[in-house]
């Protein structure tokens with residue numbers, strides 16, 4: 001927690017000072033009350049002392065309120081800085097992390113876990129400093145009055161503190177587990193909402209509701225577990241208090257009888273015992289809330305401890321430091337893109353052994369492995385000369401999209417090298433690499449917002465005229481004209497207000513606006529009716545001019561006039577050439593072409 005608290009050091013010191021002042025004004029009140037009694041007994045007039053008492057009460061009230069506000073505000077500050085760190089880290093994680101983690105759970109870490117940190121300040125530290133002052137003051141007074149009685153009291157207190165400390169560990173663990181469950185709930189809600197149309201259409205609403213409810217009940221169960229453990233802490237504190245009083249009364253009475261201390265001293269001791277024990281009770285409460293927060297902090301730290309996407313770039317590529325920067329001009333004769341003996345496998349999460357729900361009932365089964373590598377590319381080599389238009393074709397699952405992902409460096413090859421302009425991609429700064437490349441994903445993600453937001457994602461400085469120009473270049477002029485808002489027209493969540501084909505062309509327009517020398521286009525498998533297909537071909541023709549283009553084509557008609565076609569099957573290149581050459585030489589290609597009535 002300390003790094004988060006450290007950021008707010010000045011305020012926290014100020015709060016501590018206020019706390020001490022508050023404790024002192026409280027300690028002064030009994031003294032003034034005693035004086036008032038003395039004066040009344042003596043039959044004299046009260047005068048200023050009453051006003052002094054009133055002022056003290058008012059001042060201590062104001063201090064408490066101000067301190068409370070400062071702590072709440074600092075608590076919000078801690079939540080904000082933990083959120084900022086988490087968001088900054090989340091958006092920079094390696095792409096592979098997003099393949100295995102659940103979106104809802106990540107969102108819940110930013111939303112819910114960070115909120116729990118606030119409790120450390122608002123409930124944990126509020127009374128800690130003032131309480132400590134009172135505690136130590138009372139302890140000293142008790143030591144002066146009767147060390148023997150104090151010894152007995154401390155013994156009881158030590159036993160109580162040890163018990164609470166042991167319990168607090170379990171509070172932390174249970175809190176962590178409870179927050180994990182909250183993450184599960186968020187993940188299953190996100191899953192259901194993102195596929196809500198399919199779920200409705202499949203008549204699966206009731207079942208999905210039940211599934212999410214089961215997750216929510218899991219969170220409830222863990223919450224109750226936290227409640228049970230922290231409920232143990234409350235009686236421990238209560239019992240400690242009562243036992244101390246009984247011991248002090250019993251032993252103290254005996255010592256008064258034996259003449260070791262006076263009655264008035266025993267009364268004073270008991271009053272101080274009361275002053276000492278009150279902050280102790282508060283501290284026990286604070287231990288619970290701090291440990292709840294630490295449980296959530298564990299989940300935040302888990303993400304913060306993950307490496308950034310570029311964390312290992314220096315180790316991977318000492319060349320990058322030598323080259324400094326790289327672009328297509330570095331090696332003028334080299335192909336724009338080159339795959340050289342590339343093997344690649346995704347890490348697939350099979351089972352999470354940390355999750356007790358996944359524990360194997362059969363003890364004799366081998367431990368489930370967390371990751372398993374599925375080979376997707378097995379020795380891929382081909383070249384894309386500069387300025388050419390290359391098509392990748394092959395059956396679904398052959399590994400075509402994976403090849404584009406490697407060019408974007410979302411992943412690095414397990415074996416082999418991908419080069420741009422003759423340079424190993426790993427030696428090129430990621431930002432510079434990606435600036436050279438336009439990438440249009442298969443499902444053409446469109447971000448909620450306006451047409452303009454979507455277009456300017458990669459080129460925030462583009463003018464409206466440039467935006468309109470690229471829209472018309474990809475046959476999206478009609479989308480612009482049909483809404484009076486023009487570029488400000490909303491596209492809806494996930495671009496739901498656009499058709500599939502329009503989404504894909506909007507994504508192309510976005511890539512085009514940045515005018516990259518290399519364009520990667522993963523053609524949509526859907527939305528390719530006759531009109532759309534023609535518009536798509538025209539859009540591709542428009543973007544092909546003057547740049548290197550790699551298109552994954554699901555419809556051969558879109559790529560028939562490419563400079564070269566690379567046929568991929570089961571992670572291998574099984575043929576390369578023009579349409580006519582491939583029809584003659586590669587049976588798989590001939591079959592694909594025949595299916596699509598092109599031969």
Ligand SMILES: Nc1ncnc2c1ncn2[C@@H]1O[C@H](COP(=O)(O)OP(=O)(O)OP(=O)(O)O)[C@@H](O)[C@H]1O
Nearest residue numbers: 099346347348376395396397398399400401402403
């Ligand atoms: N992020 C991922 N994590 C794990 N496996 C993946 C991932 N992405 C793809 N795969 C697997 O890799 C294999 C190749 O997928 P890829 O998307 O590259 O194929 P493709 O040739 O583009 O297929 P399609 O034509 O259907 O788009 C598939 O078996 C797929 O299951």
